[in-house]
Structure formats: C-alpha cells, structure tokens
Amino acid sequence: MPKVLISDSMSPKAAEIFRSRGVEVDEITGQTPDELKAIIGNYDGLAIRSSTKVTKELLAAATNLKVIGRAGIGVDNIDVPAASAKGVIVMNTPFGNSITTAEHAIAMIFALARQLPEADASTQAGKWEKNRFMGVELTAKTLGLIGAGNIGSIVADRARGLRMKVVAYDPFLTAERAIEMGVEKVDLDTLLARADFITLHTPLTDATRGILSRDALAKTKKGVRIVNCARGGLIDEVALKEALDSGQVAGAALDVFAQEPAKDNPLFGTPNLVCTPHLGASTDEAQVNVAIQVAEQLSDFLCDGGITNALNVPSMSAEEAPRLKPYMALAEKLGSLVGQLEGSDITSLSVEVEGAAAELNQKPITAAVLAGLMRSYSDTVNMVNAPYLAKERGLDVREVRHEREGDYHTLVRVTATGPERRREVAGSLFGDAAPRLVEIAGTRIETDLDGDMIYIVNEDTPGFIGRLGMTLGAAGVNIGNFHLGRRLADKNRGGDAVLMLSVDAPVDGAVLDQVCALEGVKKVKALRF
Template identity: 60%
Template sequence: MPKVLIADPLSPAAEAIFKERGLEVDTRVGLGKDELIAIIGDYDGLAVRSATKVTAEVLAAARRLKVVGRAGIGVDNIDVEAATRHGVVVMNTPFGNSVTTAEHTISLMLALARQIPAADRSTRAGRWEKNRFMGVELMGKTLGLIGCGNIGSIVADRAQGLKMRVIAFDPFLSPERAADLNVEKVELDALLARADVISLHAPLTEQTRNILSRENLQKTRPGVRIINCARGGLVDEAAVCDLIRAGHIAGAAFDVFTVEPARESPLFALEEVIVTPHLGAATMEAQENVALQVAEQISDYLMTGAVVNALNMASVTAEEAPRLRPYMKLAEQLGSCAGQLVETGLEEVTVTYAGHAASLNTRPLTQLVLTGLLRPQLASVNMVNAPAIAKQRNIHIRVVTCDMIEGYQTLLTVEVLTERGPRTVSGTLFQDQEPRLVSIHGIPMEARLGPHMLYVRNQDKPGFIGALGRTLGDAGINIATFHLGRDAPGGNAIALVEVDGPIPDYVLDQVRRLPHVLQAKQLSF
C-alpha cells in the first residue's frame, strides 16, 4: 500500500481522498528540516503547500518517494531539478486559485479607488474627515492588464462588470482570444500611456522581472494606480514610493513583495498604499480546491500511473522511454528556441516530424515543444497543461509527419506563425543521441544548444565577426562555441554563440549597437 505524508496544512477532505483511494496517509505539519529528512524515506508521496522546503537533501533521503504534490501554483519551495535527478515527479495545481486571486485584485482596486483603509483608520481614531477622502469612480476608467492568462482574463471579466474599459499587454494573447474577452490587445508602452489602473498578472521570469521598472513607471499617465497580486519582483517598489511622493502615482496596492515575508518596506510608510500579506489564494474555497486537486493527482499517479500537472515528467510509457528520451530533449530545446525568439503573439504552431521521427509517439514530443515555446513567458507551464493553455489562447496546433526527408535520417521542425510572420527552427539527432540545431528561419547552421547562448541576426558584412568577438572579449566573456549561417553572400546572417555564463544587459546593449546588427538576444537552455 503506497504511503503519503501531508507535511503542510490541507483540508481534511484531502486526507479522506487518500484513504478512499486505498493509500495510507500520515499528517505531520510543522516538521523541521532534520525531522523531515529523518522520516521521508518511509513515504511514496509527499503533499505540501509553501511552508515545507523540499530541498536536495530531503530528496536524497527520500528512498521511496515517487511524487511531490504542491497544493498551489508556485514550486519555489521544491528543488525540481533535484527531484528530476532522483526520479521524483513534481506536480502542482495551477488553476485552483484563479478566481480567488482575481477577486482579491478587484477588492484592492475598489479599496484603492475609494481610500477605504485610510478612511477606516481615520474614522476609528475619532476623526470625521469626510472631505479628505475624495475617491474616484471606476466606471469608464481604463484598466491595463500586464498578463491576460487564466487569472488576468477573470479580472477582465469582473472589471467589465464595473463598466471599465480593459486593455492588455500579453505577447501570448492571440487577437481571437482578445476579441472573445472583449479586451484590446496593446503593446506595453501604449498600456502605460493609457491605463488609469495597471494590474499585473504575469509570472516572474527573466522577461517579466522588473517589467514595471522606474523607467516604465515614469511613462505612465499622471494619477495612475498600480496593483500587484501576481509575484514580487515584477515592480520596482522603491520607484513606486518615489513617484507617489512626487504626485505622479495616485496610489498602489501590493499583495506580493520582492522579499517575503515582508517585515518592512518603504511602501508601509505611505497612506496611499494598501498592503496585504500574500492573501491572493487565502479563501476557504481556494484552499479546499487545491487540497482536493493535489490529493487526487497524487493518488492517481501512485495507484494507476496517471500523470496530471507534472512539471518534470512526460506522458510516456516504460517501453517508449529509452527510444523517446533524446527526441524529448530535442523537442523541448527547439520549442524553447522558437519561444525565446518570438516577440509577438502566437497564432499557429506547426510541428513536423520527418524520417525516423515520424514513427514515434509524437504526442508527448509535441507537448514538450509547446512547453518550451510557452515557458519564456509562462513560468508555470508544463507538458501536461501546455496544450490547454495554447487552446485557451487560440493558438492552433498542427502536427505533420512524413516518412522521407532529404539529407537527414530524422528531422524535427517547429514553425511558429506570429503577427509578424512565420519563424522556423529545425533540429536533428547526432549519432541518434545528441540534439543539434540545423536551421533557424531557413538559414542552415549546425549548433549544439548550451545553457547560455547569444543569438545575433545581422547583415553579412566584413568585420562583423571580429567586432562581435572583441565586444565579448573586452567584457571578459569566454566563447565556448561559435556557429554561423547565412542565406546568401552579403544577405542575412545569424550567429549563435555559446558562452560560459549569463551575458550582462550592458554587453547585450553593446552588441545591439554594433554595425549591421538587426537583433541580439540572450537564449537559455
């Protein structure tokens, strides 16, 4: 009989589900690190929220552990890489908190518009300052959403019920999906210039970190109000304080902070700011939903092998696994490459399997392509929920197979149709094991994708390679491999450079300013 440990507070209904499914369950909340390490070896499954830290040390001691289930979205408290190394599936419940977080956003927006917390404190203190707390109506105002996925779309619906206009910046929001939501899709600068209220609903990734920087906050219209119920680190909190004091920002509401728990913050000193202690998911209904979901998912996996909302495991049978493993890595790398190169909304994705690849179980491979494609903007995406997210965003998926392909025994091609046209990457396996990129946007090249890559699209002119090498060398950046391709002499060219570590932003800016450079981006694999 599989045995499960519940290490953080969950609804009693979760324990009941485990027992109904035939699992043995122990609930031991509040264990210290050493206490958890001492007992984790006796369990096949572990159910947690955010308090228990599932570290590499814990996983090393978990001799029987097969699955960790997180009742919630974020898995910052779980070492997913270590879990993968130990063969432990990591699952989350990405949609259980959506309505609750959206409602908290609307609550803060209303409270901010009418200065309710400050008025409450004043009235309790015996002051009757009716003329001091002059609010604003939300009807007719423009709400700007940074991120319009599951939670953002619910906020849009609720805001429209308040007769607000809704605009959204989201590179993965298709025009069709925007029309369905009655939302106007705009670029970030347009949103900053037009929105009366800005609400963030994006994950924290390298692309979204500090998206409301001091520079961007200064682009907002005077009197704007800022709301963040998404993730700390999306907003420059110090800049918000300065711009409130300067009279540019009318107010802000924060449920999440760059450092949590937030024991102190310059935001706390301002009456124009409302702060709550990460309450977005704190309702009885949400807690019940995620507890039930994680219990069902862990039970299904341990009893039947079914995988739902796994972050680190493909839906692959034991017989298929050895043959598919190198193709799975190739599929995710190609998807990731395409996703990092795309800068506008996705409309259609075509995955073509040619040669030997055409005879494979392509479903998990296509899921991994989508996972890599969406992950640069959606940190919580995994191979299980990637197709659903793509469908929700009206991204059409096409799969093509062909038995023969000239020049290769096996070839995978990912073509992404965007608002600015198609983008294509192709790859193969070297010696049937090692993934290789063989084409970008129709330009042939052979490259191994390493952890840190520099992608440069440029005009094929003399002196460019030397200038690029000098720029990197002067910055102390060591080049591991250097790959080149061009469509014709003097035409368009691509350089793909593997380096030993991350490239600082100032170096990227120097590369972009080099003569003949059309685009430069840092890629991570």
C-alpha cells in the same frame, strides 16, 4: 501501497481523498528542514503549500520520492530544476484558487479607487473627514492587465462587468484569445502609458522579475494606481515608494512582497498604500479546492499513472494513462535500441507517430523515447529528467504526426541522426498491448525487445546461420528466439541480413568477438532490455 506526506497545513479533505484512493498518508507539519530530511526518504509523494521548502538538499534525501504536489499556483518554494534532474514530477493546482485571487485583485482595485482602508481608520478614530476622501469611478477607466493567463482572464471579465476598458500585455496572448477575452492586446510601453489602473498576474521568472522597474514606473500615466496580487518580485519596491511619494503613482495595493513574511518593508507607512498579508488564495472555498485538487492529482499519478498540471513533464490524464501505457513501453524500448546501437553519436532525434498512435497525446511518447535513449548515459533516467539530459547534450528533438495509416494500424518510428550515420527503427503494438519491433535500418523484422539480445548485420549468404549456431552453441549460449530480416539486393538475391537473437543470459565480449570474426559479419552488438 504508495505513501504520501502532507508537510503543510491544508484541508482535512486532502487526507480523506488519499485514504479513499488506497494511498497511505501522514500529516506531519511544522517540521524544521533537518527533521523533514530525516523522514522524507519514506515517502513516494509530498503534498505541500508555501511553508515547506523543497531544496536540493531535501531532494537528495528523498530516495523514494516520485512526485511533489503544490496546493496552489506558485512553486517558488520548490527547486524545480533539482527535482527534474532527480526525476521527481512537480505538480501545482493552478485553478483551485484562481477565482479567489482574481476577486482579491478586484477588491484591491475598489479599495484604491475609494480609499477604503484610510476612510475606515479615520471614521473609527472618531473623525468625520468626508471631504478628505475623494475617490474615482471605475466606469470608463482603463485597466492595464500584465499577464492574461487564467487569473488575469477572470480579472478582465470582472473588470469588463464594471464597464472598464481592458488592455493586456502578455507575450503568449494570441490575437484570437484577446478577442475572446474582450481585451485589447498591446505592448508593455503602450499599457504603461494608457492605464489608469495596472494589475499584475504573471509568474515570477527571469523575464518578469522587476517588470515594473524604476524606468517602467516613469513611463506610466501620472496618477496611475497599481495592484499586485501575483508575486512580490515583479515590482521594484524602492522605486514604487519614490513614485508614491512623488505622486507619479496615486496609490498601490499589494498582497505580495519581495521578502515574505513582510514584517519590515520600505513601503510600509507610505501614504496611499494598501497592504494585505498574501491573502489572494485565503478563502475557505479556495483552501478546500486546492487541497482536493492536489490530493486527486497525486493519487491519480501514484495509483493510475495520470499526470495533471505538471511543470516538468508532459501531462496525461488518468483516463489517457492506460491507453498510453503500452505506447510508452514501446517508445522506451525503441529509444533504448537506438541508444545502445548508436551511443553518444546522436545529434538529432525524430519521433513520428501514425495510424492509431497519431490520435494520442504525443508528448509522453516522445518523453518515453528519450528516457530509453538517455538510459545509455545514466541508470537513473526516467521520463522527467530525460528531456533535461537530452537538452544538456544539445540533442535536437522533433515530433511528427501522420494522419495516414500504413501497413500497420499503429506505428511509432524513431530516427536518430549523427555526424556520420542515420539510424531508423519502428515499432507497433500487437493486440494493442504487446510492443514489437517491426523495422530496423530499412529492413522488415518482427521481434520482441526483451531481456538479453544480440544484434547482427551480415552478408546474406548460404551457410551463415549454421556457422553462427555452431559458434554460439560451442560457447554455451542458448538461443531463445531467432528473428531474421534481409535487404534484397535484387529480386532474387539477398544483400545484407539483419538478425535479432534473444539469448538466455548476457553474452561476454570474447563470444561476440568470435561472432564478429565469422565470414560475412559486418556488425555485432549485445543488447539488453
């Protein structure tokens, strides 16, 4: 039974879902990093919110950990590269609190437009300063959207309902998607110059950190109002204070800060500033939604192999996983075969699918090929860290999908290229379940890839098989299965033959040397699957 730790407070529905799916769950919250390190090795999964910090040190102690689920969008509190290197899947729940966060941004826009917090404080203090609080209408104003993803698109929809014009800056926003959203796609400088209100909805990355810098704020329309319910590091807070003081920015509403909890910030006390303590996802509905989603996602993975909303591995639904599983087993064996035959000389890799395989999600198949290939370098490789190991080695990976169906109803072909050679292998599924090698180096050969095997290339001449059998028999090597393919030099005579032998136990180097010394042998390699 898989075991999950919930280390941050979340809706009890999460634990209910885990138990209903047959997952053992412990709810232990409020622990120090050392206390968490002491117990994390007992768990296959970790469900967190924003309090738990998943550091490289914690991951080192997580000897059994397979998956981390973040109930929410941001994963700033997770060392994703370290998790990837360790082979731990990192998931988030990007949709559970999207509406709540978008509504909070809209509420902040209203608060800025009508100076609601200041008017409330003044009125409750016994003042009646009706003429002091002169707001602005939202109708016909231009909203500048920085980040047009899931939350940004909801904000745009709500803003259009308020009869605002929406311009959007997002490098990943296509022209077609912009039309579908009803927004105008612009570059950042154009947005800064035109927007009456600016709202940020982008993750914090090296590319977005400080996107509203001092220089960017200077390019804004004078009197702009800025809302940030995304990540604090997106805005230069010192520069924002200066812009508020000078009147370049008429108002700012912040739900997030560069340092949280924000108990001391240079912005505090600045006029025309609205602040909330990271409440974007703080509604009853959102808290329940993200708890349910993270529990369902972790359960799908631990029980069925489904991967949803993963940040460091290709996703595949729980429905896809059973169909993909035999293909991934085949792909891993093909990758392992190429890796064992070619070693570290590979510089590029092509993964082709055709027939029934071409109808599937190819990303997990490619990841499985890389996992098999990279196992030549490390015995701790899996689908998560294999792509990172491949990238570290500068391996160029290409995916090809063919709609055609050839001699086999489904086929996966792996081609590895190095400085001096090219190795191509192909496999299929027999009975839609059993992985089988069907081609190697242009030679048709059908064999399972399982256990200990010997790969031999030799001249196709009479008597060789007898000599090989005698040599292995004298060395006490028992042949389990014998599979032969050959390349025809012409219509009547053979050129080279390819042999794949399964044997009952690993064959030592001395025996391989004897085989290599046989007349006509060109290559011998011991394999293990």
